[in-house]
Amino acid sequence: MHPMVHHPVVNKLAVLFENTDFIPSLASLLESLGPKGEGVCLRIDAVLCASSSTLYLNGAKENVKPLPLGWLSVENNHALTITPGQTESLKSSPRPGSVSQLDNVECQSPVTPQSLFYECHSPRRKTVSGLRPSVSSIPLARTEPSVADSDSNDEDDPNSHGVLNQPIVRQLHSARFPQRQNPTTGTEAPTLQPSSIDKLICGIWRQVHSPTTLSVSFPDRRPGISLSTGVSQEVFRAISGLCKEYYNQSRSSRALEMVVQAHWVECYEARIASIALEHPSCTKTEARIMALKEACNTLAWQEKELRNRLAIWRGYKEIKDSGGWASLVFAGSGVYRFCKYRIGFKDGLTTRLRHIASSLEVAADTLHPGWRDLLRIVSPDEQRRYFGHPHEWVTVDTGPPLPLNSTYSHLSLPEGFQFEFVDDCVLDYDIFGQDDPRRVPQIDPDICEICGKKQADDIVTNQCYCFPTLFGSVRYPPPVQLYHTASGKNNGVIARCQFERGTAIAEFVGYITRGIDGLDVMMGGTQERPYQIFQGKMGNFTRFINHSCRPNSQFQRFYWRGIERVLVVSRGVPAGNEITVDYSDFYWRKLKKNCLCGERACRYAHQAES
Numbered sequence: 110m111h112p113m114v115h116h117p118v119v120n121k122l123a124v125l126f127e128n129t130d131f132i133p134s135l136a137s138l139l140e141s142l143g144p145k146g147e148g149v150c151l152r153i154d155a156v157l158c159a160s161s162s163t164l165y166l167n168g169a170k171e172n173v174k175p176l177p178l179g180w181l182s183v184e185n186n187h188a189l190t191i192t193p194g195q196t197e198s199l200k201s202s203p204r205p206g207s208v209s210q211l212d213n214v215e216c217q218s219p220v221t222p223q224s225l226f227y228e229c230h231s232p233r234r235k236t237v238s239g240l241r242p243s244v245s246s247i248p249l250a251r252t253e254p255s256v257a258d259s260d261s262n263d264e265d266d267p268n269s270h271g272v273l274n275q276p277i278v279r280q281l282h283s284a285r286f287p288q289r290q291n292p293t294t295g296t297e298a299p300t301l302q303p304s305s306i307d308k309l310i311c312g313i314w315r316q317v318h319s320p321t322t323l324s325v326s327f328p329d330r331r332p333g334i335s336l337s338t339g340v341s342q343e344v345f346r347a348i349s350g351l352c353k354e355y356y357n358q359s360r361s362s363r364a365l366e367m368v369v370q371a372h373w374v375e376c377y378e379a380r381i382a383s384i385a386l387e388h389p390s391c392t393k394t395e396a397r398i399m400a401l402k403e404a405c406n407t408l409a410w411q412e413k414e415l416r417n418r419l420a421i422w423r424g425y426k427e428i429k430d431s432g433g434w435a436s437l438v439f440a441g442s443g444v445y446r447f448c449k450y451r452i453g454f455k456d457g458l459t460t461r462l463r464h465i466a467s468s469l470e471v472a473a474d475t476l477h478p479g480w481r482d483l484l485r486i487v488s489p490d491e492q493r494r495y496f497g498h499p500h501e502w503v504t505v506d507t508g509p510p511l512p513l514n515s516t517y518s519h520l521s522l523p524e525g526f527q528f529e530f531v532d533d534c535v536l537d538y539d540i541f542g543q544d545d546p547r548r549v550p551q552i553d554p555d556i557c558e559i560c561g562k563k564q565a566d567d568i569v570t571n572q573c574y575c576f577p578t579l580f581g582s583v584r585y586p587p588p589v590q591l592y593h594t595a596s597g598k599n600n601g602v603i604a605r606c607q608f609e610r611g612t613a614i615a616e617f618v619g620y621i622t623r624g625i626d627g628l629d630v631m632m633g634g635t636q637e638r639p640y641q642i643f644q645g646k647m648g649n650f651t652r653f654i655n656h657s658c659r660p661n662s663q664f665q666r667f668y669w670r671g672i673e674r675v676l677v678v679s680r681g682v683p684a685g686n687e688i689t690v691d692y693s694d695f696y697w698r699k700l701k702k703n704c705l706c707g708e709r710a711c712r713y714a715h716q717a718e719s
């Protein structure tokens with residue numbers, strides 16, 4: 110059946126107007142179009158009329174001026190919506206749904222040697238990002254280079270990495286972002302709710318990627334505060350700091366408590382074994398009861414109390430045995446309930462935790478270098494295993510994590526793989542001096558182009574929350590890791606937690622320069638003031654994001670404080686999935702390789718042969 114028929118908006122409209130004929134009629138209409146139906150849009154109009162009756166049907170057609178609500182389109186077998194704001198130019202064009210219009214899009218943009226972005230002579234509308242408006246809808250005067258491409262794109266070649274060729278149009282007034290789901294409209298297809306194990310594991314990853322400082326030394330400071338004299342900013346900062354310290358302290362104490370309790374279970378089992386040796390006539394149960402009584406004596410608890418707690422402590426030990434100490438230390442508060450009711454213990458928890466144990470250790474060691482101090486109490490020789498930046502390690506499904514540079518050894522690079530992780534773009538001062546080419550003078554640096562609210566780096570005064578994980582709020586490290594793909598793409602990026610549709614995963618960070626030829630770069634700026642983001646030598650994890658013909662993320666332009674940024678924005682990435690984007694046709698045309706995304710609708714699976 111045509112994918113349009115399954116579009117949630119179609120379903121919603123049918124439900125909203127209780128029109129049971131709508132979907133079958135649409136389906137048969139689309140079917141009757143045959144192959145032509147592939148490129149059609151469904152325009153949804155509102156028509157003002159005298160009554161709810163039949164003005165339109167009564168022949169008053171000429172007087173009816175439809176107000177377009179939007180379009181539904183299908184690209185790569187995915188239905189998507191296009192709002193009138195994105196299709197400014199469509200209003201004066203023929204019907205957006207008409208095949209002839211879509212097929213005859215002429216690109217008026219100039220072609221430059223470096224950026225194939227301008228080179229859109231393909232007569233068919235080429236999809237790069239499913240949420241992008243159709244080419245015909247792009248206000249051409251505003252088009253600008255997005256991504257250049259490369260001649261030397263070899264997988265994993267660090268100098269030809271990641272050409273992220275996506276023709277993105279800078280739409281100053283109609284930027285479209287993946288919309289967050291509206292939880293109140295109940296007409297979407299039902300989705301699988303996360304299980305207790307999913308929640309526990311996600312909680313562990315979130316905790317590891319949080320700023321909580323786990324420590325065994327507990328400060329005890331109290332700023333002099335008198336509420337009667339008012340609370341100044343300094344005093345308030347001091348009390349907030351104290352709050353943070355005590356929060357960290359209680360998290361640390363809680364983690365320590367669980368570590369000791371899991372360890373206690375190990376000692377308890379060992380004590381039972383010792384009693385059995387000391388008293389060979391004792392049965393196993395008798396030895397167990399004796400050990401329990403000895404413990405009750407010291408703890409001053411009744412046996413029942415200890416037995417109840419023991420059940421929970423056993424849960425802690427099982428978690429630690431499968432996922433390592435890190436899984437217990439970073440499990441957070443939910444783990445108590447999880448172990449108390451043992452929800453999901455039997456549903457593969459052990460296997461799931463075993464699977465992530467070493468990846469979790471990498472994150473814990475690199476993000477919280479002091480966390481192993483908490484283990485001294487049970488394991489005095491505990492040593493840190495992973496050093497450096499969290500993404501200097503490539504996690505592997507079937508073995509221990511590998512140092513990033515070792516995963517490029519097959520390339521035999523003269524100086525090995527060199528890559529510096531940086532949090533922000535670095536400007537090529539030799540070319541640009543102090544004049545950041547990403548600055549767009551026409552844009553008010555204080556006002557967000559999307560929400561119209563005030564943008565400020567100071568989070569107290571900032572009001573723009575378009576991408577709070579990246580701008581205008583407190584930033585946490587994103588819950589992602591590099592991992593070794595099993596499909597032959599070498600490394601990729603895996604999401605450890607879910608990224609909801611519309612949330613920013615990261616900024617595409619690299620060296621801001623100009624004039625690089627033949628290497629992978631992301632183009633930015635305007636025709637008059639172009640620049641390139643080069644990730645050959647420095648950048649962040651976005652350099653390792655692979656292509657998929659059915660991507661779960663996309664590149665998106667955003668202006669923060671008047672400076673152009675390129676973001677990787679989620680289209681809905683479930684936890685544990687690889688983060689992918691669409692590199693675009695422009696990129697693949699130059700890459701003599703077959704795409705290994707494995708999607709049914711893969712467009713470049715036989716690219717190398719063509």
Ligand SMILES: C[S@@+](CC[C@H](N)C(=O)[O-])C[C@H]1O[C@@H](n2cnc3c(N)ncnc32)[C@H](O)[C@@H]1O
Nearest residue numbers: 263264265271598599600653655656704705706
């Ligand atoms: C930005 S890098 C991505 C990280 C790369 N996989 C690595 O290990 O360094 C881009 C290169 O990865 C490879 N690649 C990415 N997506 C791919 C896909 N779907 N199929 C095949 N190769 C892919 C290509 O060699 C491409 O030039």
